Amino acid sequence: GDSVTQMEGPVTLSEEAFLTINCTYTATGYPSLFWYVQYPGEGLQLLLKATKADDKGSNKGFEATYRKETTSFHLEKGSVQVSDSAVYFCALPSYNTDKLIFGTGTRLQVFP
Amino acid sequence: SAVISQKPSRDICQRGTSLTIQCQVDSQVTMMFWYRQQPGQSLTLIATANQGSEATYESGFVIDKFPISRPNLTFSTLTVSNMSPEDSSIYLCSVRTRPPVWDEQFFGPGTRLTVL
Numbered sequence: 294g295d296s297v298t299q300m301e302g303p304v305t306l307s308e309e310a311f312l313t314i315n316c317t318y319t320a321t322g323y324p325s326l327f328w329y330v331q332y333p334g335e336g337l338q339l340l341l342k343a344t345k346a347d348d349k350g351s352n353k354g355f356e357a358t359y360r361k362e363t364t365s366f367h368l369e370k371g372s373v374q375v376s377d378s379a380v381y382f383c384a385l386p387s388y389n390t391d392k393l394i395f396g397t398g399t400r401l402q403v404f405p
Numbered sequence: 406s407a408v409i410s411q412k413p414s415r416d417i418c419q420r421g422t423s424l425t426i427q428c429q430v431d432s433q434v435t436m437m438f439w440y441r442q443q444p445g446q447s448l449t450l451i452a453t454a455n456q457g458s459e460a461t462y463e464s465g466f467v468i469d470k471f472p473i474s475r476p477n478l479t480f481s482t483l484t485v486s487n488m489s490p491e492d493s494s495i496y497l498c499s500v501r502t503r504p505p506v507w508d509e510q511f512f513g514p515g516t517r518l519t520v521l
Contacts, residue, residue, distance in 0.1 A: 329512075336409075336497055337448075337512040382447065391436060391501075392463075393510060397447045 295320045295387045299396035302380075306373055306403050314368040314399045316357075316383035326350075326359055326366040329382040331398070337382065340368075373403045407432055407500050409513035417519045418488055425484045426516045428498030433478035436501040439471070442515070443494045451496075454481040488520045 300315040318326065325344045329337040341350035346361035355370045366383060383396040408431040418424050428437065437454040452460040452473055460473035475481040485492050498513040 336514040337499075339510070391438075391453060392450055393499075395447045 295324075295385065295394055297383050297385060297394055297396035299381075299383050299399050301397070302400040304399060304401045306401070308375055308403055308405050309372045310403075312368070312370040312373045312377075312401065314381055314383075314401070316366045316368065316396060318364050318366065318383070318385055320364075320385055321388035323361065324385045324388065326357070327384045327393075328355070328357055328366070328368050329384060329395075331380045331382065333379070340381070373401070375403045375405055377401060378403045407434060407502055407511045409498055409500060409511055411496075411498055411513040411516050413516060414514065415517040415519075417521060419521055420489055422488055423484055423486045424488065424518060425482050426496055426498075426518075428481045428483070428513055430479045430500050432502070434500040434502050435478075437475060437481045438499040438501075439473060439481070439483045440497040440499060440512075441494045442497060448497065451483070454483075485518065488518075490520045493518055493520045 296319045298317050325342055327342045328340040330340045331337050341352040343350040343359035346359050349358045357366050357368045359366055378401055380398045380400045382398045384393050387394050410429045412427045439451040440448045441451050442448050450463050451466045451471055452462040454460050454473050454475040456475045456478055470486055472484045495515040495517050497515045501510045
């Protein structure tokens with residue numbers, strides 16, 4: 294079945310460091326792919342999305358490219374800030390259902 | 406977009422009691438969902454709340470434990486019944502405004518439940 298695999302956290306970085314959070318997926322067809330972010334004490338927010346192969350989603354300095362060849366959708370940011378500290382979830386819609394399938398989440402901690 | 410509010414934002418409950426969580430959306434939405442997020446875990450879909458009919462539950466979740474109502478297109482409730490400490494989680498309401506536009510899925514702030 295459809296699934297999402299994320300790298301385990303926590304990821305601990307200093308401010309202005311480069312960030313990569315890995316996400317790979319197994320899916321029927323070519324679904325849209327999403328990154329959600331959950332700041333401490335809050336619900337989930339859609340961070341970015343890509344709807345087809347080779348699309349690049351971007352928002353708030355974060356980017357992710359839909360790679361069909363490697364079935365990946367890695368999240369990157371060139372220079373992280375303390376305010377980026379949060380849990381990041383990769384997700385995709387399950388084939389032919391209304392379900393959104395989430396990865397396990399990766400906690401990012403950025404220190405000044 | 407959709408703005409979602411949940412009540413209560415958090416609660417501490419005793420074992421064996423029940424808690425009803427409310428979800429209010431600022432616009433009419435086609436689909437509403439309830440998720441559970443156990444401590445340090447990802448999100449698990451509990452059920453889809455259907456307007457005017459019984460909710461559709463995912464494997465492992467039953468109506469007697471998690472009764473759901475959806476009387477209209479902007480409101481839903483989830484009840485956690487006969488609670489045990491294992492029910493301690495964050496419960497999230499989520500809505501989709503225009504299927505099949507998948508990016509139009511929004512989440513509420515969550516209800517943080519602790520069961521003693």
